[in-house]
Amino acid sequence: MGSHIKRRIGDGLKGSASRPVWRYSISLAVALISFAVLMSCGRSGKRPVACDDGKYIFRFVVMGTEAELTIATTDRDEAQRAADAARQALDRVNGLMSDYNPASDIGRLNRSEPGKALAIDRATFDVLKNSVSFTARTDNAFDITYTPLRRLWRKCAERGSLPDEAELAAARALIGTDKLLLDETACTAALAAAGMEIDLGGIAKGYGVDLAADAMRRCGIKGGIVNVGGNMRLIGANPSGAGWRVGVLDPERPDEQGHFLTTIEARDAAVSTSGNYHRFFEIGGRRYSHIIDPRTGRPADNVPSATVIAPDGMTADALSTAISVAGAKKGLELVESFDGVEALIIEKSEGTMKEYRSSGFAKFEAAEKKTLAHQADGGNENMSGGKR
Numbered sequence: 001m002g003s004h005i006k007r008r009i010g011d012g013l014k015g016s017a018s019r020p021v022w023r024y025s026i027s028l029a030v031a032l033i034s035f036a037v038l039m040s041c042g043r044s045g046k047r048p049v050a051c052d053d054g055k056y057i058f059r060f061v062v063m064g065t066e067a068e069l070t071i072a073t074t075d076r077d078e079a080q081r082a083a084d085a086a087r088q089a090l091d092r093v094n095g096l097m098s099d100y101n102p103a104s105d106i107g108r109l110n111r112s113e114p115g116k117a118l119a120i121d122r123a124t125f126d127v128l129k130n131s132v133s134f135t136a137r138t139d140n141a142f143d144i145t146y147t148p149l150r151r152l153w154r155k156c157a158e159r160g161s162l163p164d165e166a167e168l169a170a171a172r173a174l175i176g177t178d179k180l181l182l183d184e185t186a187c188t189a190a191l192a193a194a195g196m197e198i199d200l201g202g203i204a205k206g207y208g209v210d211l212a213a214d215a216m217r218r219c220g221i222k223g224g225i226v227n228v229g230g231n232m233r234l235i236g237a238n239p240s241g242a243g244w245r246v247g248v249l250d251p252e253r254p255d256e257q258g259h260f261l262t263t264i265e266a267r268d269a270a271v272s273t274s275g276n277y278h279r280f281f282e283i284g285g286r287r288y289s290h291i292i293d294p295r296t297g298r299p300a301d302n303v304p305s306a307t308v309i310a311p312d313g314m315t316a317d318a319l320s321t322a323i324s325v326a327g328a329k330k331g332l333e334l335v336e337s338f339d340g341v342e343a344l345i346i347e348k349s350e351g352t353m354k355e356y357r358s359s360g361f362a363k364f365e366a367a368e369k370k371t372l373a374h375q376a377d378g379g380n381e382n383m384s385g386g387k388r
């Protein structure tokens with residue numbers, strides 16, 4: 001069963017004053033049609049949309065993107081229980097960590113008085129604490145406090161001109177995990193300066209797929225995939241006994257069905273891809289990435305695609321975002337410093353795209369790399385790519 005999840009419906013940074021209105025209308029129409037199709041099949045994930053070869057498939061919208069669960073079982077009730085549990089786990093993470101929701105932990109923190117400690121859920125605390133440790137390990141490439149820069153670039157997209165040095169300096173002064181105050185014993189968080197904000201968009205989906213996969217396992221599921229906007233957690237093996245197959249989208253031809261840069265074959269692992277080909281904003285007709293380098297204050301545009309294989313979804317998600325910022329050379333060093341982590345990085349230099357693989361990445365590449373179209377082994381077809 002081919003699964004072609006169309007990714008993320010909207011993003012805060014997408015669009016700009018330089019974008020003609022008709023392009024918004026088309027995007028909106030596409031979004032509405034995709035949403036309607038999604039809702040019509042499987043009542044927004046409450047029932048499976050397909051049963052194929054010992055696998056039940058569920059699709060729904062969560063965390064501002066589209067999710068797909070693949071559950072290897074022949075027992076429909078068991079599949080249903082596992083899907084409900086996975087969905088609940090994802091809804092919970094979204095309810096705690098979405099910065100769009102003013103009542104979530106992150107929503108409350110972003111609106112809190114400077115320096116005032118706020119009691120938060122232990123799950124939110126763990127993601128904040130892990131985020132801070134990724135900042136240290138990635139030489140500040142990954143930083144959930146980068147958000148004043150998101151605000152600045154959004155303003156620039158609206159007015160149609162680039163930021164000046166003073167604006168960049170003012171935004172950068174508000175950034176730094178040293179100003180995110182965490183108290184493990186009390187389970188509280190505080191933002192030290194007015195104007196600071198947190199955005200878990202680069203890590204929370206990975207954390208969510210971990211919790212959803214745990215929930216499915218607790219329901220007795222031995223094989224399956226949780227895919228939230230291209231962040232995947234693979235459970236066990238597929239019903240044929242082989243690893244699950246994940247196609248990595250080609251950033252130069254991301255919308256070409258059945259065409260992949262390579263195909264990963266893995267079991268009990270997480271796979272995440274960060275890319276800027278579906279989510280970007282425009283200023284003066286030039287596209288800029290939604291991933292921003294907190295150190296320079298500028299969009300990270302040199303890595304159109306970074307795919308990370310890791311033991312858990314949170315690590316895969318955070319590192320794929322970090323590599324988009326760090327670039328291929330530093331990105332590979334970073335990956336080699338983590339146990340059990342591999343990456344495929346596409347970097348643009350002087351107009352050409354170059355592929356970089358970490359030392360163990362090839363071990364995960366299926367023999368038939370470029371296409372999944374003629375699989376006869378019942379392998380699952382999934383895609384990892386830059387989210388919409």
Ligand code: AMP
Nearest residue numbers: 141142143144201202274290291292321
């Ligand atoms: P991903 O698709 O996982 O690479 O996450 C991209 C998202 O991460 C963006 O849309 C922002 O919400 C957030 N983000 C952007 N730049 C950074 C950064 N330097 N560090 C952490 N999160 C970021």
Ligand code: MG
Nearest residue numbers: 202317318321
């Ligand atoms: Mg990420």
